[in-house]
Amino acid sequence: xxxSILGCGWFGxxxxxxxxxxxxxxxxxxxxxxxIPLLQKENVKPYLINFSNTDQSSIDPSFFNCxxxxxxIPPKVRSNxxxxxxxxxxxxxxxxxxxxxxxxxxxSSTGVYGDLNCHLDEKTQPKPDSLSGxxxxxxxxxFRSESSxxxxxxxFGGLIGPGRDPANFFSGKKNIPNGQGPVxxxxxxxxxxxxxxxxxxxxxxxxxxxxxxxHPKKMDFYLEACIRSGVPEPEFIxxxxxxxxxxxxxxxxxxxxxxxxSLIDVKD
Numbered sequence: 001x002x003x004s005i006l007g008c009g010w011f012g013x014x015x016x017x018x019x020x021x022x023x024x025x026x027x028x029x030x031x032x033x034x035x036i037p038l039l040q041k042e043n044v045k046p047y048l049i050n051f052s053n054t055d056q057s058s059i060d061p062s063f064f065n066c067x068x069x070x071x072x073i074p075p076k077v078r079s080n081x082x083x084x085x086x087x088x089x090x091x092x093x094x095x096x097x098x099x100x101x102x103x104x105x106x107x108s109s110t111g112v113y114g115d116l117n118c119h120l121d122e123k124t125q126p127k128p129d130s131l132s133g134x135x136x137x138x139x140x141x142x143f144r145s146e147s148s149x150x151x152x153x154x155x156f157g158g159l160i161g162p163g164r165d166p167a168n169f170f171s172g173k174k175n176i177p178n179g180q181g182p183v184x185x186x187x188x189x190x191x192x193x194x195x196x197x198x199x200x201x202x203x204x205x206x207x208x209x210x211x212x213x214x215h216p217k218k219m220d221f222y223l224e225a226c227i228r229s230g231v232p233e234p235e236f237i238x239x240x241x242x243x244x245x246x247x248x249x250x251x252x253x254x255x256x257x258x259x260x261x262s263l264i265d266v267k268d
């Protein structure tokens with residue numbers, strides 16, 4: 001099976017390496033020429049692709065000659081509220097249809113739900129309360145509106161793993177609100193494991209929530225993370241404001257997926 005990964009960043013490159021290890025043929029894209037040697041080193045066939053450019057004629061169509069296209073491009077609207085993310089997604093969909101790609105995995109986020117003060121799952125109607133969540137939900141709709149190819153949308157929780165030690169999120173900060181709020185996180189190893197299982201089980205046409213089944217309080221989880229990493233401890237306000245606990249109706253019944261990483265393992 002030939003897999004193309006559009007966006008070999010923090011998750012995309014890790015997933016590419018997992019696929020290569022599993023015997024898949026992998027093509028990966030980057031917007032930086034300097035990253036080409038890294039992809040080559042990992043036995044990923046590299047492509048320089050930037051859908052932000054208005055001129056798409058330079059995109060090599062062979063990148064889309066794949067069995068499955070994985071799209072792992074975050075909207076980054078926090079740093080750039082004027083990001084042309086939706087138009088980028090529309091251009092990607094045009095290429096998917098032009099080159100007759102039949103199966104897609106689109107990486108989204110549980111941020112599409114907003115804090116609804118309840119347990120929620122894939123049947124819950126999203127009500128995003130952030131710009132990023134609104135943009136991702138709009139992008140999801142674009143994929144789900146297409147009938148010429150099948151898309152599975154994977155909504156990751158907050159990402160942790162190498163280079164994203166949660167101890168650094170709140171270290172040394174004071175009066176952090178909502179200390180009793182539950183966390184909805186997932187380790188990168190499980191992000192890769194879930195997407196790999198989707199491929200193995202040919203599970204396309206779904207929306208799948210992907211967060212750890214552990215949901216400790218923010219004040220407990222981040223304090224313990226800081227103690228473990230030996231960095232200044234945060235101070236939370238002992239209160240419960242807006243919150244959510246993200247569950248999934250598909251990880252077990254459909255994928256039979258068992259998590260490989262506990263939230264206790266937060267440093268690597």
